[in-house]
Amino acid sequence: MEIEGYDPGSFFDEMFVARGKARAGCQLVAERLRTMSEEELRRRQRAADKSLLVMGITFNVYGHEAGAEKIFPFDLVPRVVEAVDWAALETGLEQRIRALNLFIGDVYGPQRILDEGVIPRELVESSKGYLPGCRGLKPPADVWCHITGTDLVRDDEGRFFVLEDNLRCPSGVSYVLANRSLMKRTFPRVFEASKVRPVDLYPSKLLQTLQDVAPEGVDDPTVVLLTPGTFNSAYFEHSFLAQQMGIELVEGRDLVVDDGFVKMRTTRGLQRVDVIYRRIDDDFIDPKAFRPDSLLGVSGLIEVYRKGRVTLANAPGTGVADDKVIYAFVPDMIRFYLGEEPKLNNVPTYLCRREEDLAYVLEHLDELVVKAAGESGGYGMLVGPAATKEERIAFAEKVRAEPRNYIAQPTLALSRVPTMIDGELAGRHVDLRPYILFGKEPYVLPGGLTRVALREGSLVVNSSQGGGSKDTWVLRGGVDSSPAGRRTSSQAQTQSRGGGEKA
Amino acid sequence: MLSRVADAVYWMNRYMERAENVARFIDVNLALMLDLEDGYEEQWMPLVATTGDEAWFFEHYDSTTRDEVMRFLALDDRYPNSILRCMKAARENARSVREIISSEMWEQINRAYLYMREAAADPEAALDTPHELLSEIKLAVQTFVGVAHVSMTHNEAWHFGRLGRLLERADKTSRIVDVRYFLLSGAPTSTFRAVDHIHWGALLKSASAMEMYRKQYRGIRPSRVIDFLLLDARFPRAVRRCLMVAQESLRAITDNPGADTEPERRLQALCEELEGQSADSIIEAGVHEYLDRLQSDLNGVGAAVFDTFLAVKPVGDAGLE
Numbered sequence: 174m175e176i177e178g179y180d181p182g183s184f185f186d187e188m189f190v191a192r193g194k195a196r197a198g199c200q201l202v203a204e205r206l207r208t209m210s211e212e213e214l215r216r217r218q219r220a221a222d223k224s225l226l227v228m229g230i231t232f233n234v235y236g237h238e239a240g241a242e243k244i245f246p247f248d249l250v251p252r253v254v255e256a257v258d259w260a261a262l263e264t265g266l267e268q269r270i271r272a273l274n275l276f277i278g279d280v281y282g283p284q285r286i287l288d289e290g291v292i293p294r295e296l297v298e299s300s301k302g303y304l305p306g307c308r309g310l311k312p313p314a315d316v317w318c319h320i321t322g323t324d325l326v327r328d329d330e331g332r333f334f335v336l337e338d339n340l341r342c343p344s345g346v347s348y349v350l351a352n353r354s355l356m357k358r359t360f361p362r363v364f365e366a367s368k369v370r371p372v373d374l375y376p377s378k379l380l381q382t383l384q385d386v387a388p389e390g391v392d393d394p395t396v397v398l399l400t401p402g403t404f405n406s407a408y409f410e411h412s413f414l415a416q417q418m419g420i421e422l423v424e425g426r427d428l429v430v431d432d433g434f435v436k437m438r439t440t441r442g443l444q445r446v447d448v449i450y451r452r453i454d455d456d457f458i459d460p461k462a463f464r465p466d467s468l469l470g471v472s473g474l475i476e477v478y479r480k481g482r483v484t485l486a487n488a489p490g491t492g493v494a495d496d497k498v499i500y501a502f503v504p505d506m507i508r509f510y511l512g513e514e515p516k517l518n519n520v521p522t523y524l525c526r527r528e529e530d531l532a533y534v535l536e537h538l539d540e541l542v543v544k545a546a547g548e549s550g551g552y553g554m555l556v557g558p559a560a561t562k563e564e565r566i567a568f569a570e571k572v573r574a575e576p577r578n579y580i581a582q583p584t585l586a587l588s589r590v591p592t593m594i595d596g597e598l599a600g601r602h603v604d605l606r607p608y609i610l611f612g613k614e615p616y617v618l619p620g621g622l623t624r625v626a627l628r629e630g631s632l633v634v635n636s637s638q639g640g641g642s643k644d645t646w647v648l649r650g651g652v653d654s655s656p657a658g659r660r661t662s663s664q665a666q667t668q669s670r671g672g673g674e675k676a
Numbered sequence: 677m678l679s680r681v682a683d684a685v686y687w688m689n690r691y692m693e694r695a696e697n698v699a700r701f702i703d704v705n706l707a708l709m710l711d712l713e714d715g716y717e718e719q720w721m722p723l724v725a726t727t728g729d730e731a732w733f734f735e736h737y738d739s740t741t742r743d744e745v746m747r748f749l750a751l752d753d754r755y756p757n758s759i760l761r762c763m764k765a766a767r768e769n770a771r772s773v774r775e776i777i778s779s780e781m782w783e784q785i786n787r788a789y790l791y792m793r794e795a796a797a798d799p800e801a802a803l804d805t806p807h808e809l810l811s812e813i814k815l816a817v818q819t820f821v822g823v824a825h826v827s828m829t830h831n832e833a834w835h836f837g838r839l840g841r842l843l844e845r846a847d848k849t850s851r852i853v854d855v856r857y858f859l860l861s862g863a864p865t866s867t868f869r870a871v872d873h874i875h876w877g878a879l880l881k882s883a884s885a886m887e888m889y890r891k892q893y894r895g896i897r898p899s900r901v902i903d904f905l906l907l908d909a910r911f912p913r914a915v916r917r918c919l920m921v922a923q924e925s926l927r928a929i930t931d932n933p934g935a936d937t938e939p940e941r942r943l944q945a946l947c948e949e950l951e952g953q954s955a956d957s958i959i960e961a962g963v964h965e966y967l968d969r970l971q972s973d974l975n976g977v978g979a980a981v982f983d984t985f986l987a988v989k990p991v992g993d994a995g996l997e
Contacts, residue, residue: 226790227783403772416775427678438679440832440929440985 246641256650265517301547302492327588347410376417385612394447430473686840691766696817697848788816846918903955939980
């Protein structure tokens, strides 16, 4: 198909530096697209969609008929991240997750950062994700956030920024694995020639992480994945990960507290459980501890956890660092706990609790993105430039009523990637969610979920709001094709792949 | 394994098996009606009777015409035992245990369901070529059974699945014999006598048993048909064969040669009873009465399986308060 017709526009385009001119790492992909007919591309796209449906790789949309499943639209054109860019991201993410983890431990422990006034105490204590009941808890190895999915965006100059930290139950990694297997089938030769780092290690790394944080003294821990059930929007992922790790997928009703331990009901009686990878929010995990109306959790679970007889991943209470207001203080946490400068920057953020910020935000609603502190999934947000006057007025009311609960950020000109729209390539905005595991040491999966806003001009990439996804190709550094991923990625830092980068 | 998972695998298999058997009922009746001599009206009411849900049917349908009954049994999204709904229920169960079954099994169930959903979206078209629809369904279920056999470890979960499938199949074979037998021998005016042979043949065909029956007995005689469908130890749809294999699975599940659980005791008793039985004495005692008792014994086995392995167990110590 004709790729010269594709217009990279005034945005940072991740594939083309100019019309018809691909970046160094994208040349093979661009060449393949050029030599394929439009009909052939459409055919492969249809085949990919069909296999997603047959494999049942679907998500449930809330607010629709119960059990309504949709496939998460998948776009065939990959998003390529060069080794040198990835190496920088990797160290930045590791730094960030260490600091966040220290922060959570501190907040539920000695509270140094609050005593020293680096973060206002009242901000933490008023956060929806802060659970006073977690004060004094000591999770194994002092790790609170074992699994993190950090949302990154690139601006019009291609610089990466952290948009938010998802420290509760980040989802989407199953799409990373599924997209990859589709791409291997769709573009086998380009894939091979491009030297893409594998993502298939994720399930075994995840299992290792979970085993590493088992309660002390348990040699061969029984690990389970706790799901809210088949009607949860991410059920496919829960089931997929349990299958890939070879562990039991349990619901709340399968677990029971008996004789001081958490046990599961099996065909041969009750069996002890040591580590729970829970995909249920804190609020619902134990009706005795948090929400008495919850039918999802396990009564008495938190008490067993408190006694150190079961591990929860992630630990309860991590939501405090997930709060979009607390987010604004992560650079301060990095300086406070690690004595380092942040390697990855936040998007500049206005806190509506500050009077001058609030005034500025209300003044400039038409150019800002405003978000509720405790929401996720694209809910509770206003994209100023895309909103109508009525929507802005209504949103301003909400912000005024509860300023603590809102932040605002400039509307970034997010980077774009060519995307198949009606048989032609068109630029669409993307973000990137890498996944970080933290058992003994942080591990960043070389890849991640690239979400793409399929509507022209749209900046909202969430699956519930008309987003799709792409495979993310993290390239191996230099000419060394050794499979030892981490070694090659650090080598890449010192190697120049410059070439077409700034051409 | 988790009790909830065992339950889901068990019902996933029961529903798939049920879907296939309903397709068989319809298919054979269709064939039978084509063979009717002039002047006889098509008989579709007996199929409704097989389900035991006549009351529901007459609440929702006006007449027992071919199209109405077929739509009811195959495509009705409101009727819980229609093929469409069985496939849907099988798929919902499969969805909740995807990490336990093989991907191939899940994909086959999903494919079967998507096919049914498409058929149900345009019932006129689907019922225009019913044989095609019904063959697809039978093939889809048999493919599922084959895929399960070769792609999943024959572990506890697999045996729960096979147990469910065989209890369902034994029940359905007994029901089809029951309803057909009533029609064949019970009609006082004996209107079917002229085509008796065809009807007994249809009974065999409902269970895909015609060819295998002929290899064993050749001529069609009522007592031999009863013997083959209820008491044969080798034909896979015969009630006795189903229960013998179910017994194997139950033993594998308990892993206990002593046979001292309630479902094992009940199944053992049933198998012994069938082994010592003869077709002639069943006919003499009354086929319907015999099958009634058999079905209630089968339900007893199902209930015992539930109580022993699947029911949520009471907990002695409620926690650490």
